[in-house]
Amino acid sequence: xxxxxxxxxxxxxxxxxxxxxxxxxxxxxxxxxxxxxxxxxxxxxxxxxxxxxxxxxxxxxxxxxxxxxxxxxxxxxxxxxxxxxxxxxxxxxxxxxxxxxxxxxxxxxxxxxx
Amino acid sequence: xxxxxxxxxxxxxxxxxxxxxxxxxxxxxxxxxxxxxxxxxxxxxxxxxxxxxxxxxxxxxxxxxxxxxxxxxxxxxxxxxxxxxxxxxxxxxxxxxxxxxxxxxxxxxxxxxxx
Numbered sequence: 001x002x003x004x005x006x007x008x009x010x011x012x013x014x015x016x017x018x019x020x021x022x023x024x025x026x027x028x029x030x031x032x033x034x035x036x037x038x039x040x041x042x043x044x045x046x047x048x049x050x051x052x053x054x055x056x057x058x059x060x061x062x063x064x065x066x067x068x069x070x071x072x073x074x075x076x077x078x079x080x081x082x083x084x085x086x087x088x089x090x091x092x093x094x095x096x097x098x099x100x101x102x103x104x105x106x107x108x109x110x111x112x113x114x
Numbered sequence: 115x116x117x118x119x120x121x122x123x124x125x126x127x128x129x130x131x132x133x134x135x136x137x138x139x140x141x142x143x144x145x146x147x148x149x150x151x152x153x154x155x156x157x158x159x160x161x162x163x164x165x166x167x168x169x170x171x172x173x174x175x176x177x178x179x180x181x182x183x184x185x186x187x188x189x190x191x192x193x194x195x196x197x198x199x200x201x202x203x204x205x206x207x208x209x210x211x212x213x214x215x216x217x218x219x220x221x222x223x224x225x226x227x228x229x
Binding site for chain 1: 118147154155156157159162172204206217218220221222223
């Protein structure tokens with residue numbers, strides 16, 4: 001059973017456009033929601049993360065929006081660039097847990113056309 | 115400044131062969147993980163370790179074994195390789211304490227093909 005559901009599976013955006021990737025979860029014990037970015041041939045790397053005590057977090061062109069009541073969170077990439085072309089994974093974990101385990105979504109392959 | 119190092123990067127196995135994927139980290143992280151990544155399926159946790167001498171199963175442990183004799187090393191053993199184990203394997207580590215985020219640091223992956 002997929003703990004974190006991610007959509008869409010693939011996304012094509014023109015340069016300068018906005019990329020939006022959505023994730024949903026069921027386990028209300030999750031309290032840490034990171035996004036990982038993966039380029040071809042590389043391992044995933046942390047992009048940005050949010051705690052549920054805030055509704056939005058912005059770092060440069062990347063913004064996480066969080067809706068606790070709907071149990072959904074999303075990644076917005078403003079002014080998308082060809083260099084943003086990568087696979088993006090949302091994830092969730094119980095930060096206070098001694099297990100320290102992340103549950104990943106299935107990933108979104110983003111292609112930004114020049 | 116190596117971070118998480120995985121070897122080998124590529125390997126082709128015949129059905130029934132065994133092999134070990136090596137993983138080492140130089141960040142003194144207490145937690146280490148093995149994930150497999152299949153197209154469109156995301157990252158599935160195989161095994162994880164919370165410290166030397168302590169390991170536990172993740173979502174998809176069948177056909178794999180691990181050991182953690184030191185803080186730095188976390189090898190993944192494949193016994194009797196099967197085509198279903200064709201995948202890209204990622205090792206990761208993190209430091210979990212009171213004041214940190216638990217960010218995962220990944221290696222560059224080991225691509226395994228079983229024929």
